[in-house]
Amino acid sequence: MAGNMAGTITVADLLKHGSAGIGTFDGIDGEVVILDGEVYQAVADGTVNHVTDPQAKLPFASVHTPTDLEAVNLTGVDFNLLNGSFIRQHELQNVFAALRLTGTFSHVKIRIMPKQEPPYPNLLEVAHMQALFSRDQVKGTIIGYYAPEIFGSVTAAGWHLHFISDDRQFAGHLLEFSAPQATGDLQVFDMLDQHLPVADRAFRQSEVDLASLRAGIAESEGNQE
C-alpha cells in the first residue's frame, strides 16, 4: 500500500500456504481470486485470466486452507448486513475470519486496479485510476477476509472481499453487492501467519509515511458502510 508493488512471492510458493484467497500481481496488476487452488486475475480492461504460470509473482495476497467451516445461509445480504448483524452474531469483532458466499447476486460493483510500472506511485494515487464495473443478476462467488480493528495496523481492518462469476468472465475487488439469498461458509482463524519479503531490497529500504498510508488505506480500501 505504501508503494512496494513489485511481486515478491511466486504463485507456487503462495499456494503452499492455502488453496483459497485473494491478492494482486506484480505492479498491482489486477485483482486475484483463488478458489480450489485455481488462480484467476481480473485486469483493468475487465477481462479475467486463468493464471497457470507457477512463477508469476504477487506483491500481496491472503490465502487460507478451508477447514473447520461454519455453514452460513444469509437472506437480504449486502455490506450493511456483513458490517452489522453478521459481525455481531458471529462475534468477529476481535478475530480474523474468511468468508465464502455463493448465489445469484442482484447487484455487484467491483473495481480493478491497473498495472503500475516503477517508480511506483502510492496506493491512493493508483486508486484514482481504478476501473469500475457492475453487473446485475450474476451468479458467482464472494471470497475474502475480515480483519478486526484491533489488528488494523497488520492489514486494513474490515472486510476485504473479491468476487468472481461462475462463468469466470467477471471478477474484481468488491465495492458493493446485494443478494436476496446467499450460502457459503465462515472460518474463524486462531492463527495469523504473516510472510514478509525480507529479500526484497526496495521493501527493506523503503521509508513509509504512516499518516498518509493510513489515509490512503481509508480512502482506497474502504467498502460501503
Ligand SMILES: [Zn+2]
Ligand atoms: Zn482487493
